Amino acid sequence: MSQFEYSVIPSPRKGKSAKGVKGTPMKLANALSSVMNDMATEGWEYVRADTLPCEERQGLTGKTVNYHSLLVFRRPLAESSADEAATQEVLGLPPLREEPKLVREEPETYELYEEEQEQIDTTEHQSEQEAGNDVADRLRSVFASQRNSA
Structure with missing residues (x-):
């Protein structure tokens, strides 16, 4: 059974301009693509987007609830690949091909x-x-x- 670690980051609020990208929805989609591709290069797999409430201060004594869009990513834990390799060996299956590790400098x-x-x-x-x-x-x-x- 695979075990995962999760990373939750805020969704981009502003669009990102690029050549050939016109209009606010396309700029926002471009910003979202950039974030998702950056996370993918670090080995994170996109799971879903959630909108969650967050209680925040308003003024000196007041509180208000704001909703934030969050992106959820996951990746397998390092131990899980060792467990899978052991399972492959016990079942007599050929070893899994190791994925190259991406190093971000x-x-x-x-x-x-x-x-x-x-x-x-x-x-x-x-x-x-x-x-x-x-x-x-x-x-x-x-x-x-x-x-x-x-």
Whole structure:
């Protein structure tokens, strides 16, 4: 018996333009196709779309129920392929052909992002320290002037 893991993602709310795609329904269909193809390259199989209620805050104390469209995907767990192979062996059937694993590479810009973020964090930390020093200097001068006038 196969076991699956599931992934649920929000459905696209806006259409995606492309060459030859005209009209809002076609743009939305294009956006949905992109999402489904991206998930398929990661091994996810589309199961269904659901519209589910979600209670959300409205204002300071109010609550409201909004409905969101969600896409449900599934893929077999890694253990299930081992179980199926064992079942094939017990039944005397030829082994199943292994599907090639698709590897999604992270973009190189991610490393650049981390370096840039580190520089930003360092700059922010230095500016916070400088701001703290400015405040401390101002407080010292205020207290000194109060002592001198007293």
